Amino acid sequence: xxxxxxxxxLLSLALFAHAATPAPTVQVQxxxxxxxxxxxxxxxxxxxxxxxxxxxxxxxxxxxxxAERVELHGSELQGGVMRMxxxxxxxxxPAGARVALAPSGTHLxxxxxxxxxxxxxxxxxxxxxxxxAPQVVDFQVLLLDATAAPSHHHxxxxxxx
Numbered sequence: 001x002x003x004x005x006x007x008x009x010l011l012s013l014a015l016f017a018h019a020a021t022p023a024p025t026v027q028v029q030x031x032x033x034x035x036x037x038x039x040x041x042x043x044x045x046x047x048x049x050x051x052x053x054x055x056x057x058x059x060x061x062x063x064x065x066x067a068e069r070v071e072l073h074g075s076e077l078q079g080g081v082m083r084m085x086x087x088x089x090x091x092x093x094p095a096g097a098r099v100a101l102a103p104s105g106t107h108l109x110x111x112x113x114x115x116x117x118x119x120x121x122x123x124x125x126x127x128x129x130x131x132x133a134p135q136v137v138d139f140q141v142l143l144l145d146a147t148a149a150p151s152h153h154h155x156x157x158x159x160x161x
Contacts, residue, residue: 025052026059026093026132030149031125031139033110036117043067043117045108045125045139046149048100051093057131059091064125068112075105084109090130103147117141 031047051057062070072087082104091106093099101107110123117123122138129135140149 026050026057026127026129026135027052028127028135028137031137032142032146032149033117033123033139034146035119035141035144036113037144038116040116041112043110043113044103045070045110045123046101046103047108047137047139048098049091049093050098051095053132054095055131056095057093057129058089059093059127060130061090061128062108062125063128064110064123066114066117066123066125067110068114070125071109071111073107073109075107093129119143 027050029048029050031045033043033045036043045062049059059072062072064070072091073084074087075082075084077083086109087106091099091101099106108125119141121141123141125137125139127135127137142149
């Protein structure tokens with residue numbers, strides 16, 4: 001009986017200690033990608049990550065059934081030429097920071113899409129973080145010439161309330 005009580009008390013303390021440690025929270029905003037022509041070998045995904053936690057985190061990887069694999073890429077201007085490189089160590093998300101993945105910068109590269117991306121559809125992916133729980137994200141597929149995700153503000157001209 002005493003042994004059972006001791007075990008129960010230790011388990012309660014362990015659960016309390018785990019619950020008392022605040023986990024970083026990463027919010028995902030404006031996930032989008034452009035439509036792709038048939039047989040395109042890649043497609044790029046963009047979004048904004050907001051780390052509202054008090055601890056730094058890191059986006060480690062992304063997976064999606066829509067492509068053979070998803071890689072995290074950075075773009076840099078080198079000698080007047082824009083070059084892409086894979087970010088093998090993931091993407092740092094400092095505490096309280098907003099990190100935008102955007103055209104001509106850091107982005108997600110969907111390698112070997114399983115089918116062409118059509119404007120109006122969504123592409124589901126799972127973001128895997130160092131500390132935060134994995135998050136399922138639906139990327140909105142926009143027209144091929146889109147330059148940014150549409151704003152969701154109600155004060156834009158032509159928006160319906």
